[in-house]
Amino acid sequence: MKYILPLFCLLTGMIACKTAAQQRLYIQKEGRSQQPWKLVWEDNFNGHTLDTTKWTRIPPNNAAWGKHMTSDDRCYALKDGKLYLRGINNPDTTKDPRPFLTGGIYTKGKFAFQYGKVEIRAKLECAQGAWPAIWMLAETDKYGAYPRNGEIDIMEHLNYDSIIYQTTHSYYTLDLKQTEKPPHGGTAALRNGEFNVFGISWYPDKIVFLLNGKETFTYPRVKGVDPSQWPYDQPFYLLIDQQLGGNWVGKVNPDDLPVQMIVDWVKVYQ
Numbered sequence: 035m036k037y038i039l040p041l042f043c044l045l046t047g048m049i050a051c052k053t054a055a056q057q058r059l060y061i062q063k064e065g066r067s068q069q070p071w072k073l074v075w076e077d078n079f080n081g082h083t084l085d086t087t088k089w090t091r092i093p094p095n096n097a098a099w100g101k102h103m104t105s106d107d108r109c110y111a112l113k114d115g116k117l118y119l120r121g122i123n124n125p126d127t128t129k130d131p132r133p134f135l136t137g138g139i140y141t142k143g144k145f146a147f148q149y150g151k152v153e154i155r156a157k158l159e160c161a162q163g164a165w166p167a168i169w170m171l172a173e174t175d176k177y178g179a180y181p182r183n184g185e186i187d188i189m190e191h192l193n194y195d196s197i198i199y200q201t202t203h204s205y206y207t208l209d210l211k212q213t214e215k216p217p218h219g220g221t222a223a224l225r226n227g228e229f230n231v232f233g234i235s236w237y238p239d240k241i242v243f244l245l246n247g248k249e250t251f252t253y254p255r256v257k258g259v260d261p262s263q264w265p266y267d268q269p270f271y272l273l274i275d276q277q278l279g280g281n282w283v284g285k286v287n288p289d290d291l292p293v294q295m296i297v298d299w300v301k302v303y304q
Contacts, residue, residue, distance in 0.1 A: 059173070059269050062149035062304045071151050071303035078299045079117040084110065088145060092138035092273065098280035099167065102136040109137030109276075117297040119276040121164060123288050134286060138275025146173035146269035150304035152188070153233035153244070154274065154297065160194040160226070161293035163286030165277035167191075168232050170270040177265050181208045184265035186241060187219070189232040192283045197221045198232070200243040202253045205262040212263065220251030229298060241266060272300070 060074050077088055084091070091105040102121070111118040119137040124130060158166050167190045172183035185203040192199075201219030206212050213219075222245045224230045233244040243251040255264045276295045279286045 058143075058145060060145070060147035060150070060302070060304060061269065062147070073301060074150070074304050075145060075147070075302040076300060078115060079112055079297065080115045082112060084112065084117070084139065089139040089141060090144065092140050092275055094132075098282070099165065099275070099277045100138075102132055102134045102278050103138055103275065104130075104135040106135050106137075109135050115298070118294050119166075119274065119297065120292050120294040121161070121276045121278040122292040133288070134278045134291070136276050136278050138273065138277070140273040140275075141271045142171075142173070142273075143271075146271040147302055147304065148267070148269045149236050149238060150302055151233065151235045152272065152300070152302045153231050154188070154300045155229055155231045156274075156298060157227070157229045157296040158191050158224075159293045159295070161287065161290035162193055163279050163283055163290070164293045165190065165192060165280060165283040166295040167273070167275055167277055169273050171273065172265070173269045173271050176268045177205075177262070181205050182262060182265060183268070184270075186234065186236075186266070186270060188234055188243070189245075191224075194226075196223055196226050198224050198245065200245075200251050202241065202266075204265050206260055210260060210262065212259070215259070216254055216256060217251075218253060222250040229296075236266070238267065274300075 077085060092100065092103045094100055094103045108122060109120045121134060121136045124133055124135050127133065154168050168188045170186040170188065175183060177183050181203055182205045187199065187201040190199040199219060199221055207218045224245060231246050235242040235244065239255045241253045242249050274297060
């Protein structure tokens with residue numbers, strides 16, 4: 035009996051771990067892409083605090099997009115069923131020397147999916163140096179270090195632009211410079227100052243970018259080229275962040291701050 039109990043506990047723990055992994059990774063079944071979409075995961079931000087079973091506040095990092103990221107409460111708010119992610123002037127540079135602070139969330143380690151449809155309803159405020167983004171990265175390093183696992187930019191917005199950028203990045207596009215075989219990104223006009231629905235429909239052979247329910251750009255899987263062209267055969271997690279500054283967007287105008295991205299809901303279908 036003294037040997038049976040530890041074995042039972044071990045097996046129970048293994049089953050629990052497997053169940054947790056299955057709940058965290060949503061792998062679309064083969065052939066499912068021909069069926070009607072079914073909602074598998076969502077957040078409507080109806081609580082008073084961020085649901086930490088789904089999201090983590092993005093920590094700062096050395097990338098251009100992440101150098102101002104913070105967990106500071108002043109960059110986050112939930113009210114009236116909406117999430118507010120803010121870019122602000124740092125009110126106390128004695129404790130943190132960075133001039134700006136930005137809020138962002140991701141599902142890394144908590145939710146990732148392979149194939150399906152994702153839509154995010156959000157409103158983007160404008161400012162010089164504002165760079166809000168909704169995007170996806172691979173949950174594991176299946177093919178090695180970045181950019182070998184790819185990146186899917188559902189939406190990037192710069193400054194006061196009336197367009198968004200929708201792009202794929204990978205070793206194939208960044209290192210091998212194959213940005214036109216096939217074209218790896220496009221732009222689409224958005225309703226500035228209003229809520230828009232940003233999304234993709236992701237299949238084993240293509241990624242279809244969406245804006246307000248309309249197809250805007252498609253990135254196909256191509257045969258006969260370097261295999262790094264399609265790292266999109268693995269689970270990806272979501273990132274939503276109100277970035278500030280960087281070579282692409284340009285310098286930040288402190289007088290334009292605060293600026294925010296207001297997120298109404300996130301829905302994932304398979």
